[in-house]
Ligand SMILES: [Zn+2]
């Protein structure tokens with residue numbers, strides 16, 4: 485039986501004879517049903533009409549996206565660190581991904597920022613040797629394909645390797661997570677955020693939303709909570725969830741500046 489993939493958010497579902505009537509993730513206020521109506525594909529079809537786009541994204545970091553662009557245009561990142569790690573996920577895992585990850589030294593685990601990046605995570609895990617997938621337990625209800633590779637973690641942080649820490653920031657989703665890599669950015673520290681913290685188009689600042697496509701902002705309390713969760717960590721660079729969406733310098737200053745700007749805008753309405 486096939487595992488259908490929603491063409492709007494890219495999430496793969498558990499086995500079913502026929503496609504689900506609608507996508508649970510896209511039917512919710514943070515996402516949307518595609519303008520052509522609910523559409524589904526499968527991994528086999530995706531392998532036929534798309535391919536992986538693999539490119540260096542930073543020091544020790546390789547970006548893995550899909551071309552032509554698929555779903556919300558998500559990308560995954562491979563971290564070249566002890567044993568290798570895959571952060572976030574896409575809907576497509578193919579031979580090119582498997583052989584590149586092997587060349588890069590493999591991967592011993594995966595972690596995903598939030599449900600919009602779950603993609604075909606179970607297929608990725610299996611293709612890379614059955615590696616564990618770390619998801620925050622607060623988002624358990626959004627897992628559309630259960631698998632024993634999935635490891636739900638709880639609490640606010642989880643060190644999953646030397647200098648590699650999952651940090652629950654919440655905000656966009658209750659379990660929205662960032663990954664801190666202490667040795668990233670040539671030892672200055674890197675923060676990988678998906679859209680828990682969104683790198684803005686200027687690639688010098690970031691922003692925060694409850695829903696990006698439907699433009700629902702986060703309240704002050706949620707933004708302050710994200711800042712507090714990230715305060716103990718140093719990082720020079722921030723890598724968002726899309727190709728090229730990276731802050732290359734003074735990442736932590738950019739985060740603090742951007743949060744102050746955001747809070748000023750929503751609290752005082754200073755652009756009335
Ligand atoms: Zn969907």
Ligand SMILES: [Zn+2]
Pocket residue numbers: 598600656679
């Ligand atoms: Zn999202």
